[in-house]
Amino acid sequence: AQRVTQPEKLLSVFKGAPVELKCNYSYSGSPELFWYVQYSRQRLQLLLRHISRESIKGFTADLNKGETSFHLKKPFAQEEDSAMYYCALTKGGTSYGKLTFGQGTILTVHP
Amino acid sequence: EPEVTQTPSHQVTQMGQEVILRCVPISNHLYFYWYRQILGQKVEFLVSFYNNEISEKSEIFDDQFSVERPDGSNFTLKIRSTKLEDSAMYFCASGQGSHQPQHFGDGTRLSIL
Numbered sequence: 771a772q773r774v775t776q777p778e779k780l781l782s783v784f785k786g787a788p789v790e791l792k793c794n795y796s797y798s799g800s801p802e803l804f805w806y807v808q809y810s811r812q813r814l815q816l817l818l819r820h821i822s823r824e825s826i827k828g829f830t831a832d833l834n835k836g837e838t839s840f841h842l843k844k845p846f847a848q849e850e851d852s853a854m855y856y857c858a859l860t861k862g863g864t865s866y867g868k869l870t871f872g873q874g875t876i877l878t879v880h881p
Numbered sequence: 882e883p884e885v886t887q888t889p890s891h892q893v894t895q896m897g898q899e900v901i902l903r904c905v906p907i908s909n910h911l912y913f914y915w916y917r918q919i920l921g922q923k924v925e926f927l928v929s930f931y932n933n934e935i936s937e938k939s940e941i942f943d944d945q946f947s948v949e950r951p952d953g954s955n956f957t958l959k960i961r962s963t964k965l966e967d968s969a970m971y972f973c974a975s976g977q978g979s980h981q982p983q984h985f986g987d988g989t990r991l992s993i994l
Contacts, residue, residue: 814924814972873922874923
C-alpha cells in the first residue's frame with residue numbers, strides 16, 4: 771500500500787527566507803508525485819508534479835527515489851505563499867489515478 | 882477557465898437519511914473521483930469512475946455508498962443511510978486522463994446530526 775507522510779503540520783517563516791516543506795512516501799513501484807495547494811477559501815489546486823520538472827511560483831520539488839522524498843522548496847518565501855500544502859502520490863503505470871494524500875502542512879509566511 | 886462545480890456547498894442531514902452530493906466535472910474530462918476529508922484529518926480517496934463504471938474504490942466506500950453519472954454531465958455520490966461518522970468535506974475531482982492532473986471542486990460540507 772502507498773503512504774505519504776508530511777512530518778510538519780505547521781511551518782512558519784519570514785518573508786524572504788527559504789522554505790522547505792517535507793514529504794516522504796512509501797510505495798514499492800514507480801510513483802508519480804504531486805504537490806497541491808489550498809489557499810484560504812479556495813479549492814485544492816495542483817501546484818506541480820514531478821514528471822514536469824518545472825518551477826511554479828518559484829517552487830521546485832525533486833523526486834529522490836533513494837530517500838523516497840519529494841520535498842517542496844522555495845528560496846525566498848512570499849506572504850502570498852501562505853496556504854495549506856498537500857503532497858500526493860499516484861501509482862505509475864496502469865492505474866486510474868487514485869491520489870493518496872499526506873496530512874498537509876500549513877505554511878505561514880510572516881511579513 | 883473551466884471548473885468542477887459541486888452542490889450544495891453545505892448539507893445538513895439527520896442520521897439515517899439518504900443524501901446525494903452533486904458534481905459537474907469539466908466537460909472534456911473522462912475520469913471522475915470522490916474524496917473526503919474528515920475535520921483535522923487527511924484527504925482520503927473514496928472512488929474513481931471511468932467509462933460509466935467504478936474503476937477503483939477504497940475500503941471506506943462500502944455498500945452505503947454509490948456513484949452515478951446519470952446524464953452525461955452530473956456525477957453524484959449517494960450515501961444511503963448516513964452515520965455520524967460520515968460528517969466530512971466531500972471533494973469531487975475530474976481529469977482528462979488517469980495520469981493527468983485532477984481538478985477539484987470547492988467541496989460539499991456534509992454535517993450529520
